[in-house]
Amino acid sequence: MCNASMSNAILKCSVALFFACAASVGDAFPVFWPASGDITPWAPTPTDHVILSISDTFLECMLCSEGYPASTQVSRDGNVIAVTVTWAPSGIGTPPGCVGCTFPVDLGALPLGQYTVNYFHVNDFGVPNAPRSLLLSIGFTVSAQGYATAVEYFAPSLGHYFYTSDNAEIAALDNGTIPGWTRTGESFHVIPAAAQPTTAAAVCRFYGLPQAGLNSHFFTSFQSECDAVQQLWPNAWLLETADAFAVLPVPLGDCAQGAVSLYRLYNDRPDANHRYTTSPATRDQMMATGWILEGNATQHGLTTMCVPE
DSSP states (O other), X not given: OOOHHHHHHHHHHHHHHHXXXXXXXXXXXXXXXXXXXXXXXXXXXXXXXXXXXXXXXXXXXOTTOOEEEEEEEEEEETTEEEEEEEEEETTSSSOOOBXXXXXXXXEEEOOSEEEEEEEEEEEOSSOTTOOEEEEEEEEEEEOSSOSEEEEEEEETTTTEEEEEOOHHHHHHHHTTSSTTOEEEEEEEEEBOGGGOOTTSXXXXXXXXXXXXXXXXXXXXXXHHHHHHHHHHOTTTEEEEESOSOEEBXXXXXXXXXXXXXXXXXXXXXXXXXXXXXXXXXXXXXXXXTTOEEESEEETTEEESEEEEO
């Protein structure tokens, strides 16, 4: 029976022989599964530490292999940040590894500006100059504002709800320049359109024309819905903006850590109106009065968007 050091030596030699026999390193491992990741906060300020969360695997094309992120290097050239993670196979003097790992990388506090962070993956077999593969690229903006707040208003004469994070609209609604609307006391955080990271989703805002019997607004982060509304009801719903603000996509299962579900409820009337809320109590109250819950299935029920806490 071989001892541990002999097994390690055999493994290293086998790997070296494997690369030597391949026409190139690219031929040896031609397929890399894309890594996934995100940055938080989603709208960082200069005082925030920007955290890059990465989900990746060792030897993506070989599911039987195990490894772990052995070293991490972070460098910045202007507004381009490179994160290079070297993955070492377990069993070569390393701790027990994993096929898939999720881990954070602290990019530090950054000055105001627009940035791109590139994640490079290196498989370490003890072979000199192992190639690195670009598996992930995220664009984000460091701004003075950080998150914005979408304020909820209600018009009793219409029985409609409305939302805006625009300071000018908020002032006009509050001072009566746009009459008939009052704050409900509910609100939720959103990502300003100008600071939207590439991992977020822009929200389309439509206005239902009064001549079509609507006088209402509709918000969606699903591009398929944005397209469908414009194609199916061009004379009823006017696209006011394709980026009212930004939110986080609804994944399978649940919103990401640091985000909460935004529920969408439909009044099921000819003058279609929707209410958006992060409150399960408000959601349940609206459903009890006949409003219909819409969205994608998550652990917390149907959800239409995820928003920062």
